Amino acid sequence: MPMQIPEQEERATFLESYAQMWERWRDFSSITTRNVFWKAFAVNYVIQIVIVITANIWFNHSSVLEYMFTIVTLVPLLAMCVRRMHDAGHRGTLAFIYATCIILSLLFGAVLGRHPSNVLLYAAGVPLVLVTLVGIVSGVWGLVYLFEPQAERDF
DSSP states (O other): OBOOOOHHHHTOOHHHHHHHHHHTTTOOSSOOOHHHHHHHHHHHHHHHHHHHHHHHHHHSSOOHHHHHHHHHHHHHHHHHHHHHHHHTTOOSHHHHHHHHHHHHHHHHHHHHHHOOOHHHHHHHHHHHHHHHHHHHHHHHHHHHHHHSOOOBOOO
16 A cells, blocks of 8 residues: 655645755655655756756856756755655665766866867767766656656555
């Protein structure tokens, strides 16, 4: 029999779900329902889009603000993804693999953005392609898990 979902989670608004993401930023062991996960994810995504649009209008390119927002939200989002995977009956390993790919991509982007030489681009090309492929596979696989319903447990 599936675990009973607390009523406050079933009726959580978008902002309550987003606040819960920040309040439980270091909780990697419990669960997060689909409802709370997707509402918090949507709010975070809208904020990120606003930051990207604002940065492109004001600075005419990507900015440090975009990178800072990604870095600041990485751990709370990772924790929420792991909790959601637990709720679906899976381990959170894919979320950690995907987060590692994001971090490596940010590092490659930062290095290549500062030193765009052909030698560096060639040297970073293969690892960057591998990181991208692993990120895509783990991201799609993890996304399938995030859409799954709550798993049945014996509590």
